[in-house]
Amino acid sequence: MIEPHLSKDSYYYPGPKHYEAVEAWPHPEQWLPNGDKKALWNGDAHLKVILISSSQTVPISKGKLSFGKTGYLYFVDFDRTRERERFFQLTIMGE
Template sequence: MFFFEEYVHDIDENGNESLQVDLNNVLEKIIPNHNSAETYVYPGEEHYAVVESWPNAKDYLPDGDRKALWNGDAHLKATLVGSSEVFDVDQGKLDAGNTGSVYFADFDRTRPRQRKCKIIIIGD
């Protein structure tokens, strides 16, 4: 997902901007990380069974570990933040002001994966 926010210049020891750290902290207070099967109702037994039946189930459940599906928090955070943005381009340049930046966010921490983004340009 993408979102637009001010670039704040302050970076922590992990390379994260201060607003990113604040956003992560606030979201975790609202939607705690999915650290156990009891944290959220999702995923339920039926979802586990469906994923386990897929031909590429090992991609979603490395070593058959069901904890790899404990990403209910990521789904809820993505729903709250949104998954897309519309940006103005003026005379071939992103109209973001002096400090605006575009960020890609992925709240899913359960397993490594590749992500793709799609950019659609509409207009002249």
């Protein structure tokens, strides 16, 4: 359904202007380790996140997450271009 981003020609993203912008950011080596532009070949990851969303709301009932008997919550990182730390935010609302 969504092709892997395996070459600069797989998607129209990132284009030359995107590379130039990233190279102009403070500490571009964070985004382009060793100047490797393949680190930006993550168009497929962005498309997948659009399909599944980047946030979830889960009700809590009687002190437990209300998934039902077969529900689960997964943390998925589709961006495989380089190793990095990921963080999540948990917000609890209510009484």
